[in-house]
Amino acid sequence: MTAAVGAAVVLATPGPAMATVDPLTPTVTCVQPVRNGSWTAVFGYTNTSSSTITVRRGGDNDFDPDRFNGPQIETFPSGAYQGSFSVSVPSAYSSIQWELGDRRVTAYRDRSTPCPSSTELPADGNGLGIVIALAASGAVAGGSMWLAQRRRQHRAALTPAATAD
Known part of the structure; x- marks a missing residue:
């Protein structure tokens, strides 16, 4: 009986939210050209919930094309954040898309907001x-x-x- 009560308490204890992506909205902070024709896309997000949400890479936290998966964050504290991470994009690609659940945002090499020269890019x-x-x-x-x-x-x-x- 005690084990059952203990298990119920553990299961009912709130922890970091996993894969609840509804309150998350991905954003493009800016794009920055690089000398060799490649470019860097800088992404942020907004989390409208009051708690930190964790979304593992893949599935609900994915890039298109898939080859750019990897640098995206997995932990999303509550609030709005610009410049959470960056992605280096070869010159052969004019855009990349980040998907968080059902929401998508596209960074365009030539149409997205350019990063000001004073912008510190997220560390790689x-x-x-x-x-x-x-x-x-x-x-x-x-x-x-x-x-x-x-x-x-x-x-x-x-x-x-x-x-x-």
Whole structure:
């Protein structure tokens, strides 16, 4: 009996909403051309509910063409957000579409609002760039110090010791 009551309490406890996409509306924040003819589409969203909604990639959180799936967010806090994520688009594509449930928004290379020059684009990658750069610079510094020490030791071994008379 206690296990049944415990299970009922766990099941009735509210958590982050999963796949309830009705309160979500995708938006195009802006588009930015890139030198080689490709472009970047910047997306945002509005969540009119009072809670955070989680929608996994695919199905109700999808890009068309499918090859652009991946950078879209999956967690949508309540409110309106511009510049939530960006997608790099090759020059061969003039538009891409983001679908959240039944709502769709299309970013057009030539017709969507251009990003102002002061716009900071959402970060790409997994956030490890600075960690990798610091580790690489530490390795270079350590290697340089080791090499300098080895050279000093080698020179000391080649220099005859001064003898006292």
